[in-house]
Amino acid sequence: MEQIHDSGKNCLSILSTKEYNELYSNSNSLNFEAGELIVKKGSPVNNIYFLKSGIVELSLDQAPKNQILSLLFNGEFIGINCVFSTAQYRFSARALTKCSIELLDKETFAKLLKENGTFSMAFIQYISWVNEGFLNWQMKLKEKNSAGALAFLICEFQKNFDSNSFEIPLTRQEIARIIGFSKESVLKNLADFRKEGLIDSNGKSITIIDASRLEEIAKYG
Template identity: 30%
Template sequence: MVKPLIQKLEQFAKLSDEDRQVLEDAARDVKVIGPRQDIITEDDEPNDVHLILDGWAARYKMIPNGDRAILAYLIPGDLCDIHVTLLNQMDHSIGALSTCRVAFIPRQKMDEIMRRDGQLGRAIWWSTLVDEAILREWLVNMAHRSADKRLAHFICEMLLRSKAVGLTDDDSFELPLTQEELGDTMGLSTVHVNRTLQDLRAQGLITSRGKRLIVNDVDRLFEFSDYNPNYLHQVGGHKRDR
């Protein structure tokens, strides 16, 4: 049930059978959330931590002018907001994009897990630090790269993150996003997203078949987008020397 999370955490630390069991127990309360439904809404004061088991969700903010800013994608194995309860209320929302299975972990349970001795708490910390590093890299991406490299960079990241939770098939993976959602993520119009994707396809960097995206040549895509995966702090894979 919590396989993706475990797989992700084990990149960083070896978990004991007990650790695994603790996670299984914590994630018993599973709800299915339909596409376009919120998991948490701005101004909420949530009492649970949410773990995505299946499907894609997005962290987003609405801007007074009507724009939607997507701030992060949450895929299987991702925990949302381990410690938000410390803050008075949410300053953003989290919504399901596709149909999601989400485990609701009671705040108190989560606190216990984090306080346990051993590797589990450390590993979860590590994953939240990586989430923050991703946010920083997105900031670099939005403010400093052109549309084509920006999109390519994003694709590199989602490929590696999908791979880390066992959701890839060679170098292809499900990218269940509309071009409008991509635009809200990258700060681009849908028209420009469309043309830019065509461009990447024309360059032979990617291929898409429905919602499945195929990276034809990972090295070339990395090269093209100046992709340095160090911020994901994954072990083993994908070193990049510069």
């Protein structure tokens, strides 16, 4: 229990070559285009979706309107809480960018969990870590106003890129659905950030000019 497994990839690396091959011999690769529905709410859980590359949004409804629960990046399992707790997915998953996904067999995965105690401990660490992260993300967003939440999201995206200039592959509406405010609030706050010289933005591309002040706002001050 010394090692903390902080990504799905990390967790799969526990498996022996034999176990790994067994898991992957029962799996399929799938590719999705931006905007495509990956998992529809209510569909039965027959496989485990492992996100090899791309960004996925989870939302409570399959319509691309509702509140976005969370964003998943590469190395994560999609909707892992539903796999072992309910017979069906309780939300929908949609590709935000091109995505490459490995469809693992649920029964093989479960068999390996039962047989390999080290793997199951790593998996327990992983889902604990994922859920702890989700909880923290939600709570941080909840205590902020619209400007703080937007700044927070921009800072979080920045962490996934090395540069201060990057593209956020989301429409203003999608950003709004993530942070839980209206599209107009997002637009107005973006305009304010631009006017105050915190960022420069042009469509989906964004450049952070004053990172420390942006982080101040993200922390809510």
